[in-house]
Amino acid sequence: MVTSSWNQGFIGRAAIIKELKDLSAKKSHNRVALFGFGGAGKTQIALQYSYSCRGHRSVFWVYGSSFLKFSEDFKGIAQYADITLKEGDSDEKHLLAVKKWLESPDSGNWLLIVDNADNEADFANNSSAIAKFLPHGPKGMMVVTTRSRQVASRLGCKAIKVNKMTVEEAKSLFLQRCCDVPNIEEDEDDAVMEILELLDYVPLGIVGAAAYMTETQTLAHEYLAIFKKRDQSSKDLLSQGFNDIYREGKEDMTESILSAYFITFERLRQQMPMAAQILFLTAFLDRQSIPEELLLNSGLEGIEDPVRYRSAIGKLLCFSLVTKITCDASGKPAYELHSLVQLSIHAYLARQEVVTWRGRALDAVAQLFPEFEHRVRGVCRAYLPHAVAVLEGSEGPLVDLLSYRISRYLCQAGSYVSAEAHIRQCIAFREESGELDAAYWARIEVLAAILRLTARYEQAEDFSHRALQGREAALGPDHLDTLSSCAELAAIFNSLGKYDAAAEMNRRALEGRERILGPEHADVLSSMDCLVVVLGHLGRYEEAEFMSRRAIAGREKTLGLDHTDTLTGYLNLATTLRHQGKYGEAECMSRRSAEGREAILGPEHPDTLAAMSNLGLVLSAQGKYSDAEEMHRRVLSRREKVLGPNHLQTLRSLSNLDETLMLLGKYEEAERFSRRALKGREENLGVSHPHTLTSATNLAKILSVRGNHSEAEALHRRALEGREKKFGGKHPDTLTAMHNLADTLFGRGDYGEAEKLIRRATEGREKVLGFDHVDTYLARLLLAGVHASMGRVKEAEEEYRRVCGGVEKQLGAGHPVAVKCQKGYEGFRNGAGRTGDKTYNISISGSFVGGN
Structure with a gap:
C-alpha cells in the first residue's frame, strides 16, 4: 500500500536507517517519529526504510496532514484486510474497525507509516481527531514523519531528529x-x-x-x-x-x-x-x-x-x-x-494573482463536484478534500453552491457535524444577501434532515415546517421539491411519535409523487416504504402489509427479483408480517432477503447482516429460541469482525442476543451482554440518547427476572425521565417507559404507584395510538393485574375481557400475545390471579411494536 515509487537514487542517512532497523528488531510494539523541518527528507527516509521491509511484513502508508486524508487512506487498509465497511456509517466507525484489526493477532507484524503528521491538534492526546485511531498492540511498528517534536512526544514515539544533510x-x-x-x-x-x-x-x-x-x-x-x-x-x-x-x-x-x-x-x-x-x-x-x-x-x-x-x-x-x-x-x-x-x-504570487488563482481553482472544483446521488458517491469522496481547500478564503455564489453540495454528501456519509457547519454557512450567506428563494429553502431542508439524524427533533420540526411553507409559497403545493419537504417533515413526525401527522404527510408526498412521476418511480416506492413504517407504529398492520406488497411489486417489475432495493422490500414486509404473527411468511421473506443479499453483497456485508438479524427476531417470535440464538450469535460475530465491537449495529446485535438468552433462561450471560450493550451506547451516543435508554430498559428487565429489583427500578426511572425530557409525556416511547416501570413496581408489590403509572400510560396510548392499538391493550392487561392483586375483582374481570377480545381481533386467536392474554384471564378466573397472587398476571413487553 505504498503508492510512491522507490527512490533508487537515495543517498546518505545511513545512521537513521540503521536506527530504524535496530528498533524494528525488537519484538514489542514500536512507535518512532522522524521529526524535522519541511524539506529535510523525512518522507524519503521513511520510504527507503519501508521498501527494505517489503517481503518481511505488511507495509501501510497513510497521510496524516488532515483528518480527511488520513480517513481515506486508513480506510483503504480495510480492503487489504478484507474488512467490509458499511455505506452510510460514519467515518469513525470505519476507522475504529481498521484500528481493531491492526491491534488483533490477525494483522501479523506490520509497518504503518503516518506521513506529514504536522497538525498538532490532530495528535494532542488519545482522543484527538487522528491520534485516537492509531493502533497499539503487541506487534507492529509505526513510523511518523512530522515537523513537530510535540506530536512525536504526545504519540509516545522514540524521536529521531532529521536535520539537513551533511x-x-x-x-x-x-x-x-x-x-x-x-x-x-x-x-x-x-x-x-x-x-x-x-x-x-x-x-x-x-x-x-x-x-x-x-x-x-x-x-x-x-x-x-x-x-x-x-x-x-x-x-x-x-x-x-x-x-x-x-x-x-x-x-x-x-x-x-x-x-x-x-x-x-x-x-x-x-x-x-x-x-x-x-x-x-x-x-x-x-x-x-x-x-x-x-x-x-x-x-x-x-x-x-x-x-x-x-x-x-x-x-x-x-x-x-x-x-x-x-x-x-x-x-x-x-x-x-x-x-x-x-x-x-x-x-x-502577487496578492491579486492569489485571488485570481484561488477563484480559478474554485471554478474548476465547483464544476466537477456533483449533486449527491448514490451512483456518484465515489466522485464526491475523491473531490471532497479539494472542495474544502478551495472554499478557504473564497466568497460568493459559487462558495454557497459548493458548500451546499458538500453538506449533502457529508450528511449521506454520516459526517453530520461538518455537514451542519457547511449548510449553516450557506443559509447565512443567503440570508445576508436577501436571497430567500427556492435554493434557500432547499438548504433549510438539508439542515432539518441533519437535525433529525442527530436526534434534535424539535429544532428539526421547526426548520422543516419553514422549508415546507417556503417551498409551497415559492413553487406551489404540488412541486416535487415541495413534496420532498413533505417527506422530510413526515420522517420528523415519525421520530417525534406524531404518527397520525406522519401518516398524513407521507400520504401527501406519496400521492403527489405518484401523480407526477408514475406509480413505479423510485421516489414513489420510497414513499411507500416510509408510510409502511408509520402504519406499523399505528398498529395498522393490514394496511402496512398492503402498501409493502405494492412497493415490492413495483420494484420486482422495474428492478427485478434480485435487486438490492427489492430485497430491502422483502425485509420490510417481513417486519410487518412478524408484527401480525404471520411468522411462516415472515420467515420466508427474511430468508429470501438474507440469502439474496448474501449472494449479491457477500456474507459479511452490513446489509446482509441486517437481514439475518431480522430473521433471528422472526425465529424468536416463533419460540425457536435455540435457532434464534444461533442466528444472533452469527450476526454478532460478523459485525464485531466487520464493523468493530462498539459499532451501533454490533450493539444492536448484543441487545437482540441478550433478549433471546433471557427467554432461554441464560440470565447470567444475558445480563453480561446487556451491560456491554448499555455501556457501548453510553460511550457512542451519550447517556440520554433514545437507543441508550432502550438498552437501560432491556437490562432492567433482565435484572427484574434475576431479583435485582432495586437496580431494575432505577434503570426504568432513568429511561422514563430521559424519554420525558427528550420527547415529552405523550410520546409512545415515554408511555412504554411508564409501562415498564409500572410492571417493575407491580412485581415489587408497590401497587399504588404502579396503578398511577399504568393509568397514565393507558390514557396516553388511547389518545396517541387509539383504543384498539395492541400497545393500549397491553397497558390494560397490566392494569387488570393491578386490579386483581388489589382485590378489585369486577374491574379486573372487565379489563381481562376487553383485552382478550381486542388482542384477538387485532392479531388473531393464535398469536402468542393473544394466547398469553387468554392464559392470564383463565388464571384469574381460576382464582390464581386474585389478591396478592401474581402467577397469572402475565408480564408482556411494554411495547408490542417497539424495538432497539
Whole structure:
C-alpha cells in the first residue's frame, strides 16, 4: 500500500536507517517519529526504510496532514484486510474497525507509516481527531514523519531528529541529480559548494535546483548568478514573504528554499506558461491526490491539447514540483504537490494573482463536484478534500453552491457535524444577501434532515415546517421539491411519535409523487416504504402489509427479483408480517432477503447482516429460541469482525442476543451482554440518547427476572425521565417507559404507584395510538393485574375481557400475545390471579411494536 515509487537514487542517512532497523528488531510494539523541518527528507527516509521491509511484513502508508486524508487512506487498509465497511456509517466507525484489526493477532507484524503528521491538534492526546485511531498492540511498528517534536512526544514515539544533510551527502545528492550538466564536477566545484550553502543543505532545495539545471542545461555559476540576482533585486518582497510564513508557524520555510523555487517559477512562466498555470492552480487545491480529470477540466488555455498538456506535466515532473501517483484501484492518474512547493507558490504570487488563482481553482472544483446521488458517491469522496481547500478564503455564489453540495454528501456519509457547519454557512450567506428563494429553502431542508439524524427533533420540526411553507409559497403545493419537504417533515413526525401527522404527510408526498412521476418511480416506492413504517407504529398492520406488497411489486417489475432495493422490500414486509404473527411468511421473506443479499453483497456485508438479524427476531417470535440464538450469535460475530465491537449495529446485535438468552433462561450471560450493550451506547451516543435508554430498559428487565429489583427500578426511572425530557409525556416511547416501570413496581408489590403509572400510560396510548392499538391493550392487561392483586375483582374481570377480545381481533386467536392474554384471564378466573397472587398476571413487553 505504498503508492510512491522507490527512490533508487537515495543517498546518505545511513545512521537513521540503521536506527530504524535496530528498533524494528525488537519484538514489542514500536512507535518512532522522524521529526524535522519541511524539506529535510523525512518522507524519503521513511520510504527507503519501508521498501527494505517489503517481503518481511505488511507495509501501510497513510497521510496524516488532515483528518480527511488520513480517513481515506486508513480506510483503504480495510480492503487489504478484507474488512467490509458499511455505506452510510460514519467515518469513525470505519476507522475504529481498521484500528481493531491492526491491534488483533490477525494483522501479523506490520509497518504503518503516518506521513506529514504536522497538525498538532490532530495528535494532542488519545482522543484527538487522528491520534485516537492509531493502533497499539503487541506487534507492529509505526513510523511518523512530522515537523513537530510535540506530536512525536504526545504519540509516545522514540524521536529521531532529521536535520539537513551533511556537506558530503548534499554534494553527492547534487552531483547525482546534475550528472548531465557539462563540467559540473571539473570546473564548477566552488559554485556548487556555494549553491549548497545557500540552499542550506536541504534535500528538497537541492533536488529542485538540480532539476532546473539539468532541464535547462544551466551551469552552476550561471545558476548561482541568477540566484544572487533574484535575492538582491527582490530582497524586500522576499523578506515580507518570509515574515508572513514565519508568523504562521512555518519557520522551516527558509529564505534559500523560497529563492530556489522562485527562480524555477520565473523560468516556467517564460519557457512553458501552461506548466506554470497548472502549478499555480494546484497550489490552491488539496496538495494530495489531485485528479488529472480536474486539471483537464480546469479551463486553462490550451489544456485540451494533449501534446501541450503532456509537455507541461512532464516539465513539472522533471523539476520535481509534482509527483505522479496512482489515485485508486481504477488506475486513474493523480498528482501530488509537496507542501513546501505549495507554500512557495503562495509566497511567490502577487496578492491579486492569489485571488485570481484561488477563484480559478474554485471554478474548476465547483464544476466537477456533483449533486449527491448514490451512483456518484465515489466522485464526491475523491473531490471532497479539494472542495474544502478551495472554499478557504473564497466568497460568493459559487462558495454557497459548493458548500451546499458538500453538506449533502457529508450528511449521506454520516459526517453530520461538518455537514451542519457547511449548510449553516450557506443559509447565512443567503440570508445576508436577501436571497430567500427556492435554493434557500432547499438548504433549510438539508439542515432539518441533519437535525433529525442527530436526534434534535424539535429544532428539526421547526426548520422543516419553514422549508415546507417556503417551498409551497415559492413553487406551489404540488412541486416535487415541495413534496420532498413533505417527506422530510413526515420522517420528523415519525421520530417525534406524531404518527397520525406522519401518516398524513407521507400520504401527501406519496400521492403527489405518484401523480407526477408514475406509480413505479423510485421516489414513489420510497414513499411507500416510509408510510409502511408509520402504519406499523399505528398498529395498522393490514394496511402496512398492503402498501409493502405494492412497493415490492413495483420494484420486482422495474428492478427485478434480485435487486438490492427489492430485497430491502422483502425485509420490510417481513417486519410487518412478524408484527401480525404471520411468522411462516415472515420467515420466508427474511430468508429470501438474507440469502439474496448474501449472494449479491457477500456474507459479511452490513446489509446482509441486517437481514439475518431480522430473521433471528422472526425465529424468536416463533419460540425457536435455540435457532434464534444461533442466528444472533452469527450476526454478532460478523459485525464485531466487520464493523468493530462498539459499532451501533454490533450493539444492536448484543441487545437482540441478550433478549433471546433471557427467554432461554441464560440470565447470567444475558445480563453480561446487556451491560456491554448499555455501556457501548453510553460511550457512542451519550447517556440520554433514545437507543441508550432502550438498552437501560432491556437490562432492567433482565435484572427484574434475576431479583435485582432495586437496580431494575432505577434503570426504568432513568429511561422514563430521559424519554420525558427528550420527547415529552405523550410520546409512545415515554408511555412504554411508564409501562415498564409500572410492571417493575407491580412485581415489587408497590401497587399504588404502579396503578398511577399504568393509568397514565393507558390514557396516553388511547389518545396517541387509539383504543384498539395492541400497545393500549397491553397497558390494560397490566392494569387488570393491578386490579386483581388489589382485590378489585369486577374491574379486573372487565379489563381481562376487553383485552382478550381486542388482542384477538387485532392479531388473531393464535398469536402468542393473544394466547398469553387468554392464559392470564383463565388464571384469574381460576382464582390464581386474585389478591396478592401474581402467577397469572402475565408480564408482556411494554411495547408490542417497539424495538432497539
